[in-house]
Amino acid sequence: MSDAPTxxxxxRFRRSGARxxxxxxxxGRGALAGPVSVGIAVVDLQRQKLLADVRDxxxxxxxxxxxxxxxxxxxxVASAVGHASANEIDExxxxxxxxxxGNRAWCAVLAAGVRPEVVLLDGSHNxxxxxxxxxxxDEAPADPGCDAPVHTLVxxxxxxxxxxxxxxxxxxxxxxxxxxxxxxxxxxxxDENKGYGTAAHKEALRAAGPTPYHRVSWQLL
Numbered sequence: 001m002s003d004a005p006t007x008x009x010x011x012r013f014r015r016s017g018a019r020x021x022x023x024x025x026x027x028g029r030g031a032l033a034g035p036v037s038v039g040i041a042v043v044d045l046q047r048q049k050l051l052a053d054v055r056d057x058x059x060x061x062x063x064x065x066x067x068x069x070x071x072x073x074x075x076x077v078a079s080a081v082g083h084a085s086a087n088e089i090d091e092x093x094x095x096x097x098x099x100x101x102g103n104r105a106w107c108a109v110l111a112a113g114v115r116p117e118v119v120l121l122d123g124s125h126n127x128x129x130x131x132x133x134x135x136x137x138d139e140a141p142a143d144p145g146c147d148a149p150v151h152t153l154v155x156x157x158x159x160x161x162x163x164x165x166x167x168x169x170x171x172x173x174x175x176x177x178x179x180x181x182x183x184x185x186x187x188x189x190x191d192e193n194k195g196y197g198t199a200a201h202k203e204a205l206r207a208a209g210p211t212p213y214h215r216v217s218w219q220l221l
Contacts, residue, residue, distance in 0.1 A: 005055065005161040007048060009153065013118050014045050020077060021045055022109065022116035022148070023162025024128065026098055027057070027170040032205075033188065033214045034178050034195035035083040036094065038102040039170030040109055042077040042116050043162045051075050054164050056157040057171035065172050072165045079166070080108035081173045090217040098127040099145070106146045119148050122156040122163050185211050 010021050021043050028036045054072065057065055073079050082104030084097035092100060106128075109116065121128055130145035156163040175194055182190040188204045188211070195201075195213075202221055210216050 003158075004050075004052075005157075005159050005164040006050060007043065007045070007161050009156070009160050010043060010120060010162055011045055013120075013151075016118075018117040019045050020114065020116045020118075021162060022106075022119045023156070023160060023164075023166045024102060024105075024119055025057075025122040025157050025163050025167040025170060026101070027167065027174045028195065029094060029098065030197075031195035031215075032197045032201065032218060032220050033086060033190065033211065034181060035085050035174065036089060036097050036101055037081055037083045037170045037174040037177075038098065038105050039079070039081045039166035039168070039173075040102075040105045041072060041075075041079045041162050041165035041169065042109060042114055044077050048075075048077075051161060051165065054161060054168065056164050057167040058157075060168070062175075065168050068168050069172050072168055076165065078109045078112045078114035079169055080105040080112075081170050082106070082108065083174070083177070086213050086215045089215050095125075095127050096131075099129075099131070102128045103130075103145045107144070116148055119146060119150040120156060120160060120163060121150050121152045122154075122167070124152055124154050126150045126152055181213055185213070 023041045026038045082101040084101040089097040128146050129150050157167045178190045178194045189200050193201050205220055
């Protein structure tokens with residue numbers, strides 16, 4: 001298929017001497033309930049080959065996404081998914097929670113012994129890099145953050161294979177979490193809507209109110 005993502009864009013970074021690139025994408029940013037999740041797939045720009053069937057996770061059927069998870073993990077030099085809970089979203093705001101989830105995934109990749117030299121992030125805003133340096137009066141952040149240069153690209157998940165691969169990992173893992181939470185709170189239909197604001201989800205919210213997994217700082221209704 002001509003619309004299949006490739007590594008063409010990623011390979012441009014070889015000019016600057018980079019070899020290991022981390023493709024990163026998030027899932028769940030606009031949901032009313034559940035975590036926000038960030039996937040990372042690291043590729044070797046010198047050696048990596050293309051991967052059939054991988055697309056932006058939103059374009060794939062559920063069964064295809066789940067089938068591709070082990071394929072993507074085997075293909076990647078390293079991969080991980082990080083999460084930030086609804087409580088953390090309420091506490092930090094969505095950008096702070098994305099940064100927290102992304103850096104949890106980043107640290108998991110580092111713990112596997114892989115240190116990417118450059119990051120390709122889906123979207124137009126770099127929410128991954130640590131915030132501005134703290135002043136003398138602020139406590140320094142407890143955890144190290146992503147210290148590699150971050151490059152953003154709108155619709156990277158559609159054209160860049162590393163980012164599409166990361167989107168599949170994040171989507172499948174978050175969907176499974178929402179299906180498990182559905183067992184605890186079946187009225188909200190999270191097995192189907194995955195925490196997004198469908199009409200049925202909002203109707204359940206009106207009837208029963210929010211759960212501990214709802215982002216209560218948001219305008220839920």
